[in-house]
Amino acid sequence: MSNKPNSKHVLHFRLIILIGFIAAFAQTGLAQESDTTTVDSVKTNTLFDFHTARVEYFTGSEIDNFIPIDTTLHLFHRYNAARLNDFEMAYLGNLGAPAYSRYYTFDRPLGFDYGRHERDSYMLSLDELKYYRCNVPFTNLYYVAGGQGEQVFHVTHTRNFGKDFNFAIDFNKIISEGYFQYMKTDYTDVSLTAWYKTKNERYQVYVGGIRGKVEAQENGGIASDTVFELIDPASVLPLRSQALTNWDNWQGQITQQYYFGKDISYQIDDTTSGTYFAPQFAIKHTYGITDYFYQFEDPATDRTYYGTLNTNPDTLRDRAQIRGMYNRLSFGNADFITIAKDSTIKNPIRWEIYGLQQWHEVADAVGKQQYNNLIGGINFQAKHILDSLITFRAQGAYDVKNNTLIGKTSLRFPKVILNPEIFAEYRRLDQTIIQHQYTGFAYNWDVTFDYTTYMRLGARIGSAKNAFALAYTYEIINNEVQFWETLFTNDIYPIVGNTTISKIMLNKNFTLGNFHLNNNLGAQLIDGVINAPTFIGNLSWYYSNHLFESALFFQAGVDVWYHTPYIQYDYDIITGQWINQTDFESNYSAPTEPTIDIFANFDVQTLRFFAKVDNAAQGLFSKGHYTAPNYPMQPRSFHLGLNWFLFY
Secondary structure, eight states: OOOOHHHHHHHHHHHHHHHHHHHHHHHGGGGSSOHHHHTTTOSSSSSOOOOSSOEEEEEETTTTTTTEEEOOOOTTOOOGGGGGGSSOOEEEETTTEEEOOOSOOOOOOOOOOOOOOTTTTTTTOOOEEEEEESSSSSEEEEEEEETEEEEEEEEEEESSSSSSSEEEEEEEEEEEOOOSOOHHHHHEEEEEEEEEEEEOOOOHHHEEEEEEEEEEEEOOOOOOOGGGSSOOOSSSBBSSOOOEEEEEEEEEEEEEEEEEEEEEEEEEESSOOEEEEEEEEEEEEEEEEEEEEEEEEEOOOOOOOGGGGGGOSSSSSEEEEEEEEEEEEEEEOOOOEEEEETTTOOSEEEEEEEEEEEEEEEETTTEEEEEOOOOOOEEEEEEHHHHHHHEEEEEEEEETTEEEEEEEEEOTTTTTOOOOEEEEEEEEEOOOOHHHHOOOOSSSEOOOOOOOEEEEEEEEEEETTTTOOOEEEEHHHHHHEEEETTTOOOOOOEEEEEEEEEEEEEEEEOOOOOOEEEEEEEEEEEEEOOOOOOOOEEEEEEEEEEEETTTTTEEEEEEEEEEEBBBBOEETTTTTOOEETTTTTTTBBBHHHHHHEEEEEEEEEEEEEEEETTTTTTSSSOOOOOOTEEEEEEOOEEEEEEEEEOOO
16 A cells, blocks of 8 residues: 555645745735845955844854855755755665765764764754854745655744844754655754854853754665556555654754953044954863664564564564763864954964864663763864965874874965865774674674775865866775675675775866856776766756846756766665675666756745756656666656745
């Protein structure tokens, strides 16, 4: 039986959202700015202007490095995070489904890592929290509705209380039933951020928190090689009908910063003088806590899908709870230096030394195990030194508890044509927890590998004026963990292997009148255990113009995604790991036909909206293709999206 949503319930939900949008717009329309140019043209690194409507934010640890909200139409139609980057990610066909990058990247951090990242693209982390600054109350409303029961709802509200306190709340919801049966995804994220600074601006405190929840049906794929030949492909029964993954998480942190500096006197008029504070050094402390709970369960009686079982309970269930806390203490110079009462400049020499302590406890079928990390590091940046001839950056961090480290450096020449840059990076890391040890009803391993090492050397040239960038990197990965599957027992297990990669990425945009041809092309020559396409590309070609005496601005065009064939990774629904299929004689090779989306974006003052067709070319090159073994891509579908920026 199909698990399709009740069409009346879906329609009612969409009507409620649309009515809410219209009501909010009607109530605030008279109070809004008639032109958002002042928001689009905000420049950073200057004192905040409280006389013009402005909204800015920073993320992560970049305190005071505020950037303006993006009110342009650039990539506005890409509501799916798996298609938001330079290249389309490989994902399991449904919005919110597990995904990985086809353009290989090694970005594991130093410190604790449990090892489940298959849904990172859709989930919010503390480093992504936005801390706002605005001189008018601001609300951002975003809604997308599409075929296969896809709905995205996002609302952000923030306001300053005076110049020294801001509060923001963000709610994000993703629901997608999926075209094939039993593959529903349901994400909910609620986040709060707030900051306060004293009137003399010496002390600042930033507080952020996240409550996240994921419920995802795991259908295990479609056991039919001829699914696209059927009149009704959606009627095909998947491999699993009752399996479910649940993720619950709580995250929170508080950051405090104190500036050391001096008060500078200035003359207000002939008889009156004043003072203002110019920061020089800062001491910063961050304390955070995390609590993740993972559960996979399948109460079905037919268990042949899982092969040989370690246990035989009524309901097959694996659980893990990861609790942790961290302290980060740093000392460095100020990012901005005040040179006059009404202006600031970016500090050309930036440095920071820090210590990071992490403690985590993992509770699973093995029992409770604790992990400790003690990391010391330094960040240094010399920007536009020697008469702007050189920009130099260096980062280094070492974990004294685990003998792991990361080092990065880069050297850029801003005054040389095409701004050439050379860079290098080295990482020595432990395997993630799940790569090292796992015990469940279907799998069991406890292995110790030598450190994973990663070295990257490269060079880059580019010109923002000419919309051009070209980068080359040479990467060496030793003891990279890959999961493999046994052919007869369906067990998976981790092994290590070595790989070398030569990569080239070219970004070049052309503008011919009102026509825009944006091109991202990549090549990666791989020798080793990692599977990825040799060539990959994303072409976004569109026409843009103003209509109705410039009252409406629009874009209309296509996104084309393409990659050469490669052996796809399989997906394990229990552990959330990607499985290497290279050794199988009947392995699955990714298709060669392009994926094409057709879109039209529109902008009317503070209202933006889009209409698009995903996978518009299905049936043109083939009747369909698989994004992973047993996981067919969803067919052609239509989407509408709305976005209001409301300034009260």
